Amino acid sequence: MSTAQKCDVLIAGGGPAGLSVAESLPEHLSKVVLHQDREIGMPVRTSGGTWVRDMEQLDVPPHLYHVINEIEFRSDNAQSLHRLSDWKMAVLDITGLYKWIAARAASNGAEILTGTKFLTAEERDGGYRCTARARDGSTREYQARYLIDATGTQSAVLSSLGLGRKPERVGVGIEYDYAMPGGVSDRAVLIVGSQALTGYGWIFPAPNNTLRIGVGVIQPDTDVSPRDLMAKLMTPEVLESYGLELGERIKVNAGVIPSVAYGKQLVYGNVIRTGDAANFATPTVGEGIRQAVEFGRMLGGALGETMATGQRRPLKMYEKSARSRFARDYHFGFMTNRRMAKYTIADWDKSVRRVARLSEAEMAALVRSEFAPQMLMRTAAKQVWHKLRR
Ligand SMILES: Cc1cc2nc3c(=O)[nH]c(=O)nc-3n(C[C@H](O)[C@H](O)[C@H](O)COP(=O)(O)OP(=O)(O)OC[C@H]3O[C@@H](n4cnc5c(N)ncnc54)[C@H](O)[C@@H]3O)c2cc1C
Known part of the structure; x- marks a missing residue:
């Protein structure tokens, strides 16, 4: 007989969504987070643009973000500059933020296994029997009452159970991080037009005196690779037009995000999806970290209540809250996204x-x-x- 580790909740994916669920489930429940990467928050797969208001509401400490006071939109022949006061933006220290959430989850009793990839799940013994593979190639088994799909675009849990599949249309981005020992400005730039057709580019001053420059495109709407677009963007003439003198390149980040219509179903019996696996990121610019944290926390609370009372209502409320927050807005946002992809x-x-x-x-x-x-x-x-x- 195989010895599967028993747990109340198995969370696949240790990004902001999965970690936020783990952080907010009741302490007494046993919860395991399986995370395929060696380290939480590394490699970085996102550019970390967000809003000061949301970070304050989510109690994210200010040292984990750089405040943006100006945003500029630039196309080939037009420019629009906005001074921000009520809607200040922020750029996150991604690794710092994810590690911060992970520390909270760990002190809430979550077992976080890095370098461990969720592979399969099947219904068994009134719950789910799951397999995972560790970096040394060994396989582990878990028997969980509830399963959370927080694997982002992979949707690994839903795919394994035949409840959903990986999105076919995705935003694919690449980003270079530069050290800027002399400091960074407080102006973010969003670049559209020939430099990022079907997507957009960004220049984000970030915490710890770093600067992120990146480009994202929608595939398969275009065959152009973001790497090729980056090469075009990184010429001395273009950089000079943005007044940029770059320091040493310290990192290359790359990531993928769903770019499909919002789907309302989040709860499938005792399997629940959240974060990018639930397509919570905005269809206009693909911003999803604040939603991953907010709704991850909401899900942790709701699931705790459901498990304590045996009532399904809290989980239904999670699904309903997400629907009322996203369904209508993302319908319009996705229409805009489809239109913009042909601009x-x-x-x-x-x-x-x-x-x-x-x-x-x-x-x-x-x-x-x-x-x-x-x-x-x-x-x-x-x-x-x-x-x-x-
Ligand atoms: C290029 C790019 C730029 C972006 N810019 C921004 C931005 O400026 N602002 C913003 O708010 N959002 C941005 N986003 C979106 C944001 O990154 C996501 O919305 C957010 O990370 C979603 O969090 P998540 O936890 O749901 O998924 P993820 O952050 O994708 O985390 C899921 C984790 O699960 C792990 N995983 C996957 N499969 C398995 C498996 N089988 N087993 C174990 N672990 C697994 C992955 O390694 C990953 O770390 C950007 C995305 C991309 C791709």
């Missing part, structure tokens, strides 16, 4: 000029994929007014 250089120029006419709050709502009816009407009215005046 020409002239379309991007027009868009950036339109963004220049938005207030700070409207610009923030657009980047955050928050399309409240009043905001849509106000923005449309502004564009009509601008056309009439011409």
